[in-house]
Amino acid sequence: MTILVTGGAGFIGSNFVLDWLKASDEPVINLDKLTYAGNMDNLASLEGNPAHRFVQADICDADxxxxxxxxxxxRAVVHFAAESHVDRSIHGPEAFLDTNVTGTFRLLEAARHAWGPNAASDGRRFIHVSTDEVYGSLDRDAPAFSETNTYEPNSPYSASKAAADHFARAYHHTYGLPVIITNCSNNYGPYHFPEKLIPLVIHRALKGEPLPIYGDGTQIRDWLYVGDHCSAIRRVLEAGRLGEKYNIGGFNEKTNIEVVRTICALLDERRPRSDGQSYASQITHVRDRPGHDKRYAIDATKIATELNWQPAETFDTGIARTVDWYLANQGWVDRVTSGAYKNWLEKQYA
Known part of the structure; x- marks a missing residue:
């Protein structure tokens, strides 16, 4: 038997595949369309590994x-494949509808027809990986998101993921498909495409470029090291209850400006600027993006109590590991930051 991982050349998906094959001899079929965010360099260490089979295809392709x-x-699907960048969803929402909603529907249909009505008793599992952004935005003193929070998505991205979540839940309740949904907080770590905050700041800091911060930078996110996210999904696949949702968080609420200043301080220690100034001098505040949610926070009590999962990394240890990885892998960064990437940054942060 084998597992099917969708989006396995992307950031979280490739980390999951690498971690899975380190710990298990169960083969992986890795399905990825290889959009701008998919990168075969992430999987270079698996070349020649018979337990890993890569298939380039679109999850919208039913055939x-x-x-x-x-x-x-x-025996199991772990569904990561998604358009995931809020900024891009504001500029071009249709791609998010296509991949996140239609693609998820096609994958659910494929599993339903292949596995038949006895999928649950046969030990099949469909893990649908989603985001905390489906819950909307929190006030600063509000309780963290639990699995019972209502869905209040505020961007085309989060709306498309909310729709996909609803389809996944409906396929469990209508057809008995053995679905489990996970909703994670902001991930960070190795192989993160440099359009999201943490890898963007590291990349631009080292190039001596302005570090763009939306608005006043006081937006709050709960930061989850990608390795911890992968371990949580493995645990959900192993022992999660069918039809349930599990929130996965890092217990690390930080403002964006705090995250950026932490990265600058780490770079000051590890690779000081030639002029002796701090990388923090490159911080530049830009116009806030439309509908920017002020705070996300995850209550991960359910997965902790039911499945005995806890993150292994604090933010301090995880961000240090992340900075060190990017410093040691500048070749990877150079290969993924193409001319199209530079054009995107100029358009987004002008």
Whole structure:
């Protein structure tokens, strides 16, 4: 038997595949469309590994999905594939509808038809990986998001993920598909494409470029090291209850400006600027993006109590590991930051 991982050349997906094959001899079919955020460099260490089979295909391609399910005895799907950047969803929402909603629907349909009505008793599992952004925005003194919070998405991205969550839940309740949904907080760590805050700041700081901060930088996020997210998903796949949702968080609420200043301080220690100034001098505040949510926070009590999962990294240890990885892998960064990437940054942060 094998597992099917969608989006396995992206940031979280590639980390999951690498971690999985370090700890398990169960083969992986890795399905990825290879958009700008998918990168085969992430999987270079798996070259020649017979337990890893890569398939370049779109999750919206029903025929491709049918062939994959017909070719192997797939016991589990771990569904990461998604358009995930809020800024890009504001400029071009249709791609998010296509991939996140239609793609999820096609994947659910493929699994339903391949596995049949006895999927749950046969030990099949469908892990749908989602985001805390489906819950909307929190006031500063409000309780953290629990699994019972209502959905109040505020961006085209979060709306598309909310719709996908609803489809996944409906397929469990209508067809008995063995679905489990996870909603995670902001991830960070190795192989993160440099459009999101942490890798963007590291990349631009080292190049001596302005570090763009939306508005006053007081937006709050709960930061989850990607390795901890992967361990949580493995635990959900192993022992999660069918039809349930599990929030996965890092217990690390930080303002954006605090995160950026922490990165600057780490870079000051590890790779000081030639002029002796702090990288923090490069911080530049830019116009806030439309509808910017002020705070996300995850209550991960359920996964902690039911599945005995806790993150291994604090923010201090995780961000240090992340900075060190980027410093040691500048070749990877150079290869993924193409001309199209530079044009995007100029458009977004002008």
């Amino acid at each position: 491709a999905l049918k062939r994959i399910f017909a070719s192997d005895d797939i």
